[in-house]
Amino acid sequence: MEDKFLAAYDKYSKNILRHIYFRVSDEKVAEDLTAEVFLKAWRYIANGEEVLNFKAFLYRIANNLIIDFYRTRKENLSLEALEEDNEIAIEEKNVFQSICDEDLTACALKELDTETRQIIMFRYIDDLSVKEISEVTNKTTNNISVIIHRGLKKLKEIINNF
Amino acid sequence: MFENFKIVRKIKKLKNVPVRNEFLMSLRHRLENEIRYSSFVSEAKYFVFSPFKYAFTFAIIILFVFGTSSFVFAAESLPGDTLYPIKLLKEDVQDSLIMNSENKIVFNERRINDRFREMEKLLGKGKDGEILIWLEKNIEKYFDKILEIEFKDIEKDLSTDLTSI
Numbered sequence: 001m002e003d004k005f006l007a008a009y010d011k012y013s014k015n016i017l018r019h020i021y022f023r024v025s026d027e028k029v030a031e032d033l034t035a036e037v038f039l040k041a042w043r044y045i046a047n048g049e050e051v052l053n054f055k056a057f058l059y060r061i062a063n064n065l066i067i068d069f070y071r072t073r074k075e076n077l078s079l080e081a082l083e084e085d086n087e088i089a090i091e092e093k094n095v096f097q098s099i100c101d102e103d104l105t106a107c108a109l110k111e112l113d114t115e116t117r118q119i120i121m122f123r124y125i126d127d128l129s130v131k132e133i134s135e136v137t138n139k140t141t142n143n144i145s146v147i148i149h150r151g152l153k154k155l156k157e158i159i160n161n162f
Numbered sequence: 163m164f165e166n167f168k169i170v171r172k173i174k175k176l177k178n179v180p181v182r183n184e185f186l187m188s189l190r191h192r193l194e195n196e197i198r199y200s201s202f203v204s205e206a207k208y209f210v211f212s213p214f215k216y217a218f219t220f221a222i223i224i225l226f227v228f229g230t231s232s233f234v235f236a237a238e239s240l241p242g243d244t245l246y247p248i249k250l251l252k253e254d255v256q257d258s259l260i261m262n263s264e265n266k267i268v269f270n271e272r273r274i275n276d277r278f279r280e281m282e283k284l285l286g287k288g289k290d291g292e293i294l295i296w297l298e299k300n301i302e303k304y305f306d307k308i309l310e311i312e313f314k315d316i317e318k319d320l321s322t323d324l325t326s327i
Contacts, residue, residue, distance in 0.1 A: 002197045009190060017181045031185050038193055046197075105172035124173040152166050159169070 005042060008054050013038065016062055019126050023066050023118070033069060037061045056132040059122070063136055108158040116151040123148055240280050241293045263311045270304045270311075277301045 016037055021030035040061050044051070051057045109117055122128045122136065130148070134141045236245035236252065253273055260266045281297050 005197070006190070006193070009193060013186050013189070014181055015177075017186065018177070018179055021179075021181070022176075027182070031182070031189075034185075035189050035192070038189065039196060042193060042196055105169070106176065109173070109176075120173065124170050125176050152169055155169050155173075156166075 001045065005045065008058075009038060012055060012058055015126050016058055019059070019121065020062055020066060022121060022125070024069060029069065033062065033065050036065055040065075053132060053135065055128065056135040059126065059128060059132070059136045104159060104162060105155070107162070108155045111158050112151060112154060116147055116154070119144060119147050120151045120155075240283055241297060263315055267308050267311055270308050274301050274304045277304070 013034065017030060017034045020033045020037075021027060024030055024033065037058055041051075041054075041058055109120065112120065119133060119137070122133045123130070128136065130141050130144045133139075133144050137144070139147075236248040239245040239249050257266065257269060257273075260269055277297050277300055281294060284293060284297075
């Protein structure tokens with residue numbers, strides 16, 4: 001069990017760290033949250049709990065920790081209010097803004113809405129399958145597929161307009 | 163579809179955004195310590211959940227009160243006995259103090275033999291079940307440790323050979 005866990009760490013840690021960094025735009029915070037992801041994951045399986053898909057499990061923990069991170073920063077706001085407030089959207093855009101000059105695609109990703117950008121990232125940067133994204137986000141696979149398709153179409157339009 | 167493919171390829175390039183490898187290495191060490199601690203706690207729990215519920219705590223108290231002479235009393239103890247945790251603790255301390263890999267292998271081989279002897283004694287007393295499963299797990303652990311040491315030695319020899327070319 002321990003060896004499998006460490007093997008999973010070696011396989012996924014870089015991706016998890018990068019994913020969190022893209023979403024919180026702060027290297028130190030991303031590193032702290034990454035550590036939290038793997039410590040939580042270890043404690044969960046050390047308690048004898050079963051995990052069917054370890055990759056999706058890690059991303060789910062990461063997703064929840066990121067939401068908690070933003071929630072703590074604005075304690076009195078509900079999650080919907082946070083998103084309406086564009087707090088998360090602004091923070092996530094910061095990373096893409098910083099690499100926008102070098103990469104047109106990063107500029108285009110910055111222009112997408114938060115949910116579409118996150119799902120596109122899950123699919124093409126983190127290499128999660130549609131089923132895994134569905135497990136992480138609690139959306140149906142059909143919904144995810146539609147979001148990805150629309151997201152790519154929107155990216156094409158944005159890039160063509162640059 | 164072809165255009166989609168081009169866009170997806172560009173998105174995938176964002177995987178090249180670098181991350182700090184030193185952080186990932188240090189986190190790995192931290193996780194290894196956490197795993198070791200969890201194993202220690204779950205082994206200690208065995209003694210807490212056994213009929214000798216307070217055996218582990220009592221054993222530590224004995225160790226402080228009687229000092230190293232408690233190691234002598236613990237030498238012949240078996241799993242489930244009050245002083246058995248002290249026996250294991252003594253072995254762990256001895257193992258951690260051995261630096262030479264050959265001696266470390268010999269020591270762990272001795273531990274394996276000790277565990278087998280304990281198994282035989284317990285079977286002779288008509289005991290079975292959880293205690294024996296726990297003993298087998300520990301025997302496996304010592305075998306893995308020996309393999310790890312041997313593997314490290316082979317790696318060291320290989321790298322010495324390569325640098326001497």
